[in-house]
Structures are given as C-alpha cells and as structure tokens.
Amino acid sequence: MDTPPPVLPVLVCLRLLLAVLPLPGQHLLKHDNQLSSPLTSYLRLNEGLWLLDNGIDPYMGGAFHHSPLLLSLFSTIVPPLPLIWAVSDAVGAWALLRIWRARQGLSPHKGTRSNAENLIVSVYLLNPYLLLPSLALSTSTFENTLALLALMFASEGKPSPALLAIAFTVHLAPSFILLLLPILMLLVASPASRLASSRPFHGSLKRIPFFFGKFILYWLVLVGAACTMTGGSWSWVMGSWGASLTLPDLTPNPGLWWYFFTEMFDHFRPFFLMVFSVHLVIYILPICIKFQHDPLYAAFLLVGVLGTFKAYLTLADPGLFLSMISLFPEVHGYLRHPIITTLLHLHAALLLPLQHVLWVSEGRGNANFYYAASLVMGMAGGAGLVDACWAGMRIAIGDAKAEAEEKVEGEKGKVVQWEVVQE
Amino acid sequence: MRRVSVWVGLAYLLTPSLALYQGENYKEDLRIQPLRDGRVSTTFSFVTVLEGAVPRNPTALGQPDESQHYALFPLTLGQILREYAITELHLTLNAGKWNYDNWGHPHEAGVGTGAELWAWMGASDVTTVDERWSGLRNALSGLFCASLGSLDSRRTSSPTVAFPLSGSTPPFAPHELRHASLPSENVCTENLTPFLKLLPCKSHAGLAALLNPQKVFDADWHGMGVHVIWKEGTGVELKLTLQTVFNPVRTSAGKRRDWSLQSLFDRSIERSCPVASSSSVTVILPEEKNHQITPQLPAHVDGLAIYDLSSSSNLTIPSNIAMYWPSEHSFQYPLPPLLPLTPLSVKRTIHGTTQTRGVLYVSVTNNSPHEISAGYLEMMPALLTLWMHTLKVEINSQIRSDLLSALNYHPPSPQSNGRLSPSMLQAILTIPAKSTLKISMEVNKAFLKYTEHPPDAMRGWDLPGAVFFPLPQSTDTISSSYDWERIYTPTLLVDLPTPDFSMPYNVIILSCTLMTLIFGSIFNLLTRKWVVVEIPE
Numbered sequence: 001m002d003t004p005p006p007v008l009p010v011l012v013c014l015r016l017l018l019a020v021l022p023l024p025g026q027h028l029l030k031h032d033n034q035l036s037s038p039l040t041s042y043l044r045l046n047e048g049l050w051l052l053d054n055g056i057d058p059y060m061g062g063a064f065h066h067s068p069l070l071l072s073l074f075s076t077i078v079p080p081l082p083l084i085w086a087v088s089d090a091v092g093a094w095a096l097l098r099i100w101r102a103r104q105g106l107s108p109h110k111g112t113r114s115n116a117e118n119l120i121v122s123v124y125l126l127n128p129y130l131l132l133p134s135l136a137l138s139t140s141t142f143e144n145t146l147a148l149l150a151l152m153f154a155s156e157g158k159p160s161p162a163l164l165a166i167a168f169t170v171h172l173a174p175s176f177i178l179l180l181l182p183i184l185m186l187l188v189a190s191p192a193s194r195l196a197s198s199r200p201f202h203g204s205l206k207r208i209p210f211f212f213g214k215f216i217l218y219w220l221v222l223v224g225a226a227c228t229m230t231g232g233s234w235s236w237v238m239g240s241w242g243a244s245l246t247l248p249d250l251t252p253n254p255g256l257w258w259y260f261f262t263e264m265f266d267h268f269r270p271f272f273l274m275v276f277s278v279h280l281v282i283y284i285l286p287i288c289i290k291f292q293h294d295p296l297y298a299a300f301l302l303v304g305v306l307g308t309f310k311a312y313l314t315l316a317d318p319g320l321f322l323s324m325i326s327l328f329p330e331v332h333g334y335l336r337h338p339i340i341t342t343l344l345h346l347h348a349a350l351l352l353p354l355q356h357v358l359w360v361s362e363g364r365g366n367a368n369f370y371y372a373a374s375l376v377m378g379m380a381g382g383a384g385l386v387d388a389c390w391a392g393m394r395i396a397i398g399d400a401k402a403e404a405e406e407k408v409e410g411e412k413g414k415v416v417q418w419e420v421v422q423e
Numbered sequence: 424m425r426r427v428s429v430w431v432g433l434a435y436l437l438t439p440s441l442a443l444y445q446g447e448n449y450k451e452d453l454r455i456q457p458l459r460d461g462r463v464s465t466t467f468s469f470v471t472v473l474e475g476a477v478p479r480n481p482t483a484l485g486q487p488d489e490s491q492h493y494a495l496f497p498l499t500l501g502q503i504l505r506e507y508a509i510t511e512l513h514l515t516l517n518a519g520k521w522n523y524d525n526w527g528h529p530h531e532a533g534v535g536t537g538a539e540l541w542a543w544m545g546a547s548d549v550t551t552v553d554e555r556w557s558g559l560r561n562a563l564s565g566l567f568c569a570s571l572g573s574l575d576s577r578r579t580s581s582p583t584v585a586f587p588l589s590g591s592t593p594p595f596a597p598h599e600l601r602h603a604s605l606p607s608e609n610v611c612t613e614n615l616t617p618f619l620k621l622l623p624c625k626s627h628a629g630l631a632a633l634l635n636p637q638k639v640f641d642a643d644w645h646g647m648g649v650h651v652i653w654k655e656g657t658g659v660e661l662k663l664t665l666q667t668v669f670n671p672v673r674t675s676a677g678k679r680r681d682w683s684l685q686s687l688f689d690r691s692i693e694r695s696c697p698v699a700s701s702s703s704v705t706v707i708l709p710e711e712k713n714h715q716i717t718p719q720l721p722a723h724v725d726g727l728a729i730y731d732l733s734s735s736s737n738l739t740i741p742s743n744i745a746m747y748w749p750s751e752h753s754f755q756y757p758l759p760p761l762l763p764l765t766p767l768s769v770k771r772t773i774h775g776t777t778q779t780r781g782v783l784y785v786s787v788t789n790n791s792p793h794e795i796s797a798g799y800l801e802m803m804p805a806l807l808t809l810w811m812h813t814l815k816v817e818i819n820s821q822i823r824s825d826l827l828s829a830l831n832y833h834p835p836s837p838q839s840n841g842r843l844s845p846s847m848l849q850a851i852l853t854i855p856a857k858s859t860l861k862i863s864m865e866v867n868k869a870f871l872k873y874t875e876h877p878p879d880a881m882r883g884w885d886l887p888g889a890v891f892f893p894l895p896q897s898t899d900t901i902s903s904s905y906d907w908e909r910i911y912t913p914t915l916l917v918d919l920p921t922p923d924f925s926m927p928y929n930v931i932i933l934s935c936t937l938m939t940l941i942f943g944s945i946f947n948l949l950t951r952k953w954v955v956v957e958i959p960e
Contacts, residue, residue: 031779031780033779043810046810046812047810047811047812049812050811050812051811051832051834054811054830054832056832056833056834060834060835060836061805061808061834061835061836061843061846062805062808062835062837062843063808063834249870250870250871250872251870252870256934256937256938258870259922259930259934260930260931260934261872262870262872262873262922262930263873263922263926263927263930263931264872264873264927264931265873265874265927266872266874279938279942283945286946286949286950287949290949308941309938359778359920360777360778360779360920361776361777361778361779363778366921366923367920367921367922367923368923368926371930375933375934375937378937378938378941379937381941382937382940382941382944385941385945386941386944386945386948389945389948389949390948393948393953397953397955418955418956418957418958419955419956419958420953420954420955420956421953421954421956422947422948422951422952422953422954423951423952423954
C-alpha cells in the first residue's frame with residue numbers, strides 16, 4: 001500500500017497527542033492575534049455555532065466571518081474538537097508528500113527511502129508557523145490542507161478531485177483564487193521539475209476552459225449548498241467573503257492591511273480597499289506566464305504572495321510558503337539571501353507577540369510598536385518571495401563559470417570570471 | 424365711570440379667570456425624605472394635564488395639524504410632540520450614581536446616569552418611526568441644550584418588555600419603541616434653564632423658585648426628567664421631575680444632618696403659583712422619633728407632614744420648613760451590616776487587565792426572603808462584543824443554568840449609516856431568596872477606526888447600565904404595581920486600544936513603500952533579460 005517515510009507516523013502520533021492532552025498555555029493560544037484572525041478564530045466559530053443553535057442569523061452582527069460550510073460541518077457532523085485539527089495537519093503533510101512524489105516522477109504510493117521525504121513531512125508538521133495556529137484551533141489549518149490537496153490532485157493529474165478541492169478552498173478563503181490558474185495549468189501539464197529547462201507551455205490550452213467551466217460548476221454547487229444551510233439568505237456572502245474585501249474588523253494581525261485602514265480617512269477607504277485587492281490579483285498573470293514551464297513553482301510563488309499581502313494575515317499563511325520551499329531543493333543553491341530571510345522571520349516572529357503584549361496588555365507601548373513588527377514581517381515575506389522568484393529563474397541559466405572555462409580552454413589559460421545578471 | 428371700568432378691568436385681570444384655563448390643570452409637589460445615611464432626597468414634580476387631548480395620529484402627518492392653544496402646557500414641547508406624533512416620551516438627564524441600598528427606590532424610576540431618552544410612536548406610511556426618532560432627538564437636544572443628537576443608531580434599540588407603555592395605548596397604528604442612552608452626558612445649568620421655562624410660573628413663583636442651580640448641581644445626585652404620558656380618561660399628562668440627593672452632613676459646619684429649605688436650596692418660597700390647582704410640600708418623616716420639624720403641623724398622616732402651599736388654602740406660606748435633631752451632636756453613620764432598602768442589589772463590573780478582552784460580571788443579590796423573578800436587559804454598544812457562548816450563571820461558584828430562561832439576544836446589526844446598532848440581551852432571571860446570582864460572559868473590546876475615536880480617546884467609552892425590571896404580570900389583575908421598580912446598574916468605563924493619532928500620513932507612506940518595494944522587485948525580476956557579463960579584472 002502506501003509506504004510513508006518513517007518519520008511520518010511518529011510525527012502524526014505526536015500531533016494527535018498534542019491535540020488530546022491538555023497543555024498548560026493552550027487556552028491562551030486561542031486568543032492570540034498572530035495565530036488566528038477574525039476570519040479564522042476558534043472563539044468566533046463557537047459563537048457562530050451558538051447563534052445558529054439559538055435561531056439567530058450568525059452573519060447579522062460583526063462577530064462571525066467563517067464560511068457556512070464550516071458552520072454546517074461543526075453543527076451537524078462533528079463538534080469542533082482539537083482532534084480534527086490534528087487530522088487536518090496529518091492530511092496536509094501527506095498531501096505535501098504526494099506532491100513531492102509526483103514532482104519527482106515517483107509512484108504516489110511508494111517513495112524512496114531518502115531523507116528528502118522525512119524532511120518534507122517534518123517541515124510541515126514541525127513548522128512553528130503552522131503548528132501554533134493549529135494548536136490555537138484556527139481554521140487556517142483547513143484552508144492550507146485543502147489548498148495542498150488541490151495541488152496534490154492537480155500534480156497527479158486528477159481533474160475532478162483537484163477542481164473540487166480548489167472550489168472548497170476558494171469557498172473557505174476567497175483569496176486562494178490566486179491558485180486557480182496554476183492548478184488549471186498543472187492539470188494539463190506535468191508537475192515534474194522543469195525549472196532548469198524552460199520552454200513554452202506545452203499543455204493543451206484547449207482543455208483549460210473546460211476545466212474552468214467545471215470549477216465554476218463545483219463552485220456554484222457549493223454556493224447553493226451554503227445558501228441552503230443559511231436558510232436561503234445571502235447575508236453570508238457579505239459576512240464571510242465581503243470581510244476580506246471591505247475589512248470590517250480592524251483587529252491587529254501580522255499583516256499590512258489593518259493599521260493602514262485604521263488610519264485611513266473614510267473618504268479614501270473604498271479606493272484603497274480596491275487597490276489592495278487588485279494588488280493581490282495582479283500577480284497571477286505575470287507569474288504564471290513567466291513560470292509557464294513549471295506551474296507548481298508558480299503556485300508556490302503565489303502562495304508566497306498570499307503569505308505576505310493577504311487581508312487578514314496570520315502566521316499560518318507565510319508558514320505554508322516556508323513549508324513548500326522543501327518541495328524545490330533544486331533552487332536552494334541559487335537563493336541569494338536565505339540567511340537574511342530567516343533572520344527577518346525570526347526577528348518578526350519574536351517581536352510580534354512581544355509588541356502586542358506591550359501595547360494591549362501592559363499599556364507601556366503603543367500601536368506603532370506592533371505596526372513596526374508587522375512591517376518587519378512584511379519585509380520577511382517579501383524577502384523570501386523575491387529570493388524564490390530570482391532562484392527559480394536563475395536556475396535556468398545554469399552555471400556561467402563552467403561555460404567560461406570551456407571557452408578559454410584553447411587560449412593561454414587565462415581564467416575569465418563571468419557572472420549572470422539581469423538588465 | 425371711566426375709573427370704575429378701569430377698576431373692573433384690573434379686577435378682572437387680577438382674579439384668575441378659570442375660563443382661560445379650561446381643559447388644563449397644573450399641580451406641583453415637592454417630596455422631601457431624609458435618608459438613613461444623613462442625606463436628604465428631594466423630588467420636585469410638576470404635572471400639567473391637557474384634559475381630553477389625544478396624541479396626534481401619525482397617519483395624518485402629511486396634512487396640516489389642527490391648531491393647538493395652550494395656556495399652561497408648554498408650547499415648545501407641545502409643538503415637538505405634535506410634529507413627530509409622539510404618544511409617550513421619557514427623557515431623563517441624571518448625574519451621579521443612585522445608591523439603591525441606602526436610598527431605596529427613587530420616586531421616579533429613571534435614574535440611569537447620563538441622558539436616557541425613550542419614546543413610543545405609532546407606525547406610519549408618511550414618515551418612518553426612525554425618521555421621527557431622529558427629528559425628535561434633534562428637537563429635544565435643541566430644546567434642552569443637551570447633546571441628544573449623538574443618540575443615533577449606534578445607541579438606539581427597542582427593548583419593549585423592559586420599557587412598556589406606561590399610559591394607555593391609542594387605538595390607531597401599532598406602536599414602536601425607540602430607546603437610547605448616553606451615559607457620558609453631563610447635566611448642568613444650561614439644561615436646567617430651559618427645563619424651568621416649560622413651567623407655567625417659570626422660576627418666579629411656586630416650588631420652582633427653590634431651584635437654585637448652585638445648590639442643585641452641588642448635590643450628591645441630581646437628575647431631571649420629562650415624562651409625557653397619555654391616559655385615556657384624563658388626557659395628555661406632562662410630568663417634569665427634578666430629583667436631588669443632598670448631603671447636609673458634608674455642607675454643614677458641625678457635621679449635622681439638620682436641614683431646612685433655606686440650607687438646602689439657599690432660597691425660600693416667596694409666592695405660590697397662582698395657576699396651580701394644588702401645590703404642596705410633603706415631608707416623609709423618618710421612623711425614629713428623635714427629630715423635630717418646624718413649622719409644626721396639627722396632625723401627621725401616615726408618617727407624612729404635608730404643607731399645602733396653594734393660593735386657595737387658608738394657611739400662610741411657611742417661609743422655611745426645617746427638620747432638626749436636637750439630641751444629636753453630630754451625625755453618626757449607621758454601622759454595618761445594613762439591610763439594603765431594595766429587594767434587589769445589583770453590581771456590574773468588567774474584569775481583565777488587557778485592552779482586547781475581559782469578562783463582564785453582573786451580580787444580583789436577593790435581599791428578600793422569597794424568590795424573585797426579574798427581567799434582565801443589557802443594551803451594549805457595539806464597542807464590546809459579547810461572547811454569548813461563554814455566558815454562565817452561577818450561585819456560589821456552582822453553575823445554575825436553570826435560573827436563566829427566555830434568553831433573547833439581538834447581535835449588533837449594521838444600520839443605514841454604516842454603524843452597528845447596540846447588541847440587546849434580554850433574559851428572565853430567577854433569584855432564590857437571600858442569595859447572590861452571578862452572570863458572567865467573556866467580552867472583546869473593539870478596535871475602532873481613527874475617525875471613530877472621540878477627541879479624548881484615552882478616557883475610554885461609557886457603557887450604559889443594565890436594567891433589571893419586574894416582569895409584567897400575565898393576568899389582568901387590578902394591581903399592576905409591583906413592590907419594586909426598574910433598577911439600573913452603574914455605568915462602566917471601558918478602555919479601548921487606540922491607534923497612534925499622529926500617524927496617518929506615516930502609516931500610509933510606510934505601508935505603501937513596503938508594498939511598492941516588493942511589487943517593484945518582483946516585476947523587475949520577471950521582466951528583465953538575463954545576460955552573462957564578464958567581470959573585469
């Protein structure tokens with residue numbers, strides 16, 4: 001059957017144990033603004049379930065922004081237990097593993113006994129950016145898992161499950177629409193690594209509109225299901241999807257939107273909301289065109305864009321980007337400043353909770369401290385994204401030094417140094 | 424002949440011609456009650472009745488109104504009531520915290536701190552209730568020089584069970600309630616002056632002559648109220664009330680609780696109001712008999728000393744009513760434990776040291792020997808998000824969910840002006856005898872936009888008090904009076920996290936710079952050509 005790498009069962013058991021055992025600081029994690037946002041908070045999920053139980057429209061006030069699908073899942077099928085988050089983490093790690101196997105051209109069920117597979121699974125399950133929000137019971141875990149499942153099915157060339165998974169993801173978090181085009185490209189091309197040998201898009205473009213139509217069909221079915229669950233009203237659209245677009249709740253988070261729109265005057269608010277939303281969308285076409293030879297890498301870069309510029313950012317979003325780096329070991333040698341990225345992330349991850357406590361709990365700091373830490377977080381995300389973009393293209397050029405040596409072999413043996421730059 | 428006609432004319436002018444005041448009736452009353460902690464509570468009530476009058480039908484608002492002629496009823500307020508077709512109106516402006524345990528129930532139940540305005544209006548197609556409510560607020564704020572215009576949709580809700588129609592319901596149109604309160608509103612002389620202008624005799628004659636702003640606003644608690652009620656047999660009744668709680672122990676030299684009208688108000692009643700059909704001062708005598716009251720009355724009825732001041736009485740107007748305790752050297756506060764004077768004692772606090780979240784605790788103590796069922800109303804502005812799934816009811820740290828029933832919760836709903844209405848929580852609590860019930864729920868404090876903060880943002884926001892009200896009896900028994908009235912909890916001050924107010928430009932610059940840097944770097948990378956360049960030696 002499925003031969004997992006030896007580390008996977010161990011880590012999954014550990015994660016299940018963490019979900020079941022009562023840890024000392026676990027109830028504090030649920031309230032932390034870095035680990036969950038108003039769109040993903042466990043507290044608001046429970047509030048929505050209570051409102052639904054008592055016959056009140058959950059989307060009427062400003063408290064509940066989750067999707068109706070989550071409401072129906074947790075009210076009818078299974079209560080919101082921490083075990084579900086642990087299972088979701090395990091499924092996400094397994095999906096990442098299968099993406100790796102598809103990319104390497106291996107059979108999905110039988111991997112090699114290399115350390116790469118151990119590394120990939122550990123990087124997903126032990127990443128603090130992903131583990132802590134999962135322990136805080138933030139629903140961003142489900143969003144990440146569904147996105148990875150969509151990429152997994154697309155890499156293995158299964159259109160229907162992939163389109164269904166991405167429809168679910170887009171329904172839960174509309175900003176994942178950025179991943180739609182890479183997934184459509186993946187479905188008609190192969191996920192194998194083509195970074196080093198770029199060529200124009202070789203899949204059949206004719207099938208893409210057909211897959212897009214199928215996605216729209218699945219998405220409409222989900223919209224209909226959500227409408228049925230909320231009793232035929234459309235208030236959930238404004239409450240759950242509209243929250244990412246209109247930013248009703250200005251709770252601080254590690255992202256760039258909240259302080260900008262706190263300090264913005266009402267007159268300019270709609271314009272800048274539109275600018276910030278369009279800014280997210282504007283990355284899709286250029287990245288997909290430039291990386292048309294490797295749609296999986298394009299999806300990875302777009303996950304990085306989301307992890308820096310999303311509306312209600314939590315640590316789980318850059319966490320997905322950082323964990324997916326393990327899928328592309330070929331670019332690791334070409335990263336220009338991995339140390340700077342790491343240090344910026346470390347800097348931000350340590351400063352964010354500290355400045356939050358100083359501002360809000362102790363009253364000794366003010367909002368600017370936390371804002372500065374969120375700017376560092378933005379820089380860390382930007383540094384990682386820019387570096388990954390550079391490395392993904394630089395690998396196609398190859399090693400200039402070797403060419404130079406060959407070229408001067410016939411001459412006096414003068415060594416000429418060459419370097420690859422952009423102009 | 425001409426001199427006789429002049430004398431007849433003068434005599435005609437001097438005698439009060441009752442024909443002019445037909446259909447209107449004015450009564451004034453002052454109740455003085457010494458309290459057990461040495462304070463003195465005084466309640467002025469000025470009642471003007473428009474006999475046979477009916478509130479305006481709101482469906483007829485498009486047509487011109489029939490002309491109204493008032494002699495005693497204030498024209499300004501009458502015009503407002505007709506303009507917006509108000510059936511019942513209650514406005515109170517109070518300052519201070521009413522101490523129910525030591526002072527008992529007030530004579531007028533509306534003692535919530537700050538401004539509280541509620542009105543019952545009939546529904547109409549011509550103008551909506553909300554439009555008339557907005558017009559009413561602005562008209563009253565102009566009339567009373569109070570900032571009632573800020574009682575907009577952020578503070579307006581509709582708690583029909585706690586604030587039912589006190590009078591009769593007119594047959595036309597279903598009626599709707601609008602209730603709003605602003606705890607941070609201050610009361611001062613500029614509110615008292617227009618209040619006095621609504622009286623027939625203004626502040627020149629009658630009991631209103633006692634109202635000295637210097638003394639009234641120095642009192643420990645003071646509040647004024649305007650109540651307009653329609654009673655079917657009687658007509659439209661306007662009741663203007665002013666309640667104060669003075670502290671003679673604080674203001675007297677020798678820490679004595681002796682009081683007199685001169686010492687309390689620094690004024691005396693010179694003349695009685697000629698148009699008042701009855702004008703009296705009632706002193707509620709304390710139970711211990713070690714006091715003396717001057718002027719002496721022949722008989723005290725039911726522990727009350729009633730002084731009739733109307734012009735038709737034979738007695739001369741007492742120049743000063745005084746009560747003193749000759750055997751006391753200085754006032755000694757009664758030692759605890761003191762039995763509270765009301766059957767329910769309430770307390771409300773927010774626990775928590777952070778500016779993001781806290782826990783709201785409401786504790787109700789039943790001082791009476793039998794079980795009490797009370798209604799609980801919480802109208803919380805959207806600044807505080809109540810997490811209803813964490814609502815707990817406990818007695819002595821033991822969870823008792825059975826004591827809370829009929830829970831009705833309206834979350835904040837977005838209004839037309841983009842703001843959120845308050846969240847309204849109503850429940851019925853059953854408090855066992857001689858026990859303390861604690862309700863607790865977690866709350867989240869909101870992060871407001873830069874423009875939503877007031878100029879003194881660091882002060883915080885006032886939250887209106889919760890209201891405990893007796894439940895309306897389901898049977899139509901004649902006695903609709905309860906042994907207790909509405910109780911207001913004290914207001915709360917909540918501290919919200921503030922952004923840095925000096926930073927709008929800087930934030931926009933910095934955030935946009937970061938986004939532009941990353942955007943520019945990525946697009947540079949994506950669009951530039953790769954070349955291999957020789958490094959010169």
